[in-house]
Amino acid sequence: MTPIDLVSVLEDAPMGEWLALSFKRDRIVAHAPNLIDAQKAAIEAGEPMPIMMKVPPPYPQII
Amino acid sequence: MKIPYSDLRVKPDAAFPNRTSLDRPIVALLLNRGERNVIAYATVDSGADNCVFPASIGIALGVDIPNPRSSLFSGSRDERQIAYYEEIQATILPMESAEIGADQEPISFPLYAGFCETLEHVGMGLLGQEGFFSRFAVNFFHAQSYFEIL
Numbered sequence: 228m229t230p231i232d233l234v235s236v237l238e239d240a241p242m243g244e245w246l247a248l249s250f251k252r253d254r255i256v257a258h259a260p261n262l263i264d265a266q267k268a269a270i271e272a273g274e275p276m277p278i279m280m281k282v283p284p285p286y287p288q289i290i
Numbered sequence: 291m292k293i294p295y296s297d298l299r300v301k302p303d304a305a306f307p308n309r310t311s312l313d314r315p316i317v318a319l320l321l322n323r324g325e326r327n328v329i330a331y332a333t334v335d336s337g338a339d340n341c342v343f344p345a346s347i348g349i350a351l352g353v354d355i356p357n358p359r360s361s362l363f364s365g366s367r368d369e370r371q372i373a374y375y376e377e378i379q380a381t382i383l384p385m386e387s388a389e390i391g392a393d394q395e396p397i398s399f400p401l402y403a404g405f406c407e408t409l410e411h412v413g414m415g416l417l418g419q420e421g422f423f424s425r426f427a428v429n430f431f432h433a434q435s436y437f438e439i440l
Contacts, residue, residue: 281413
């Protein structure tokens, strides 16, 4: 199965900020230093169900 | 429910000089508490004892942080971390892909979730043994880049 590509969509995402992805995960709708502001901006931009996440750190491996 | 792995960028390092991305079992979760809701990612992590999320997600759900339901935990470093727990509702959302249709039903369940500052930099939650693996069987097919929640 083809993995979901979060590399491309996060290419130019600002580090350290909360991102609101479109539900189809094909673009960043909004971003802000805190989650609530990013979510609100995405909804106001017409994305009713944004997926909230941060840009993973450069070394995102979890042990 | 079948879910594709998600591909995340990773910086090559001395141990893995040719690796630029890694595949991780990530689900999109609709998290509800009362009238408030957030859709967030969480990694399915059988090595985690509990289900924990970044504090920001708890705040967006109206969870008091701190609250009286605190629990200490640690990661690979011998360092105390603290999470504050609250009863919420979680729904695993189907993640469509070229090989998976839109006909899979969401899976909803009550979740006693922890919220902690130390997951802020990760920006997604962890679904661990108590509350997730205690409720669902999960089959991982890493070589085929998908996992299945039963």
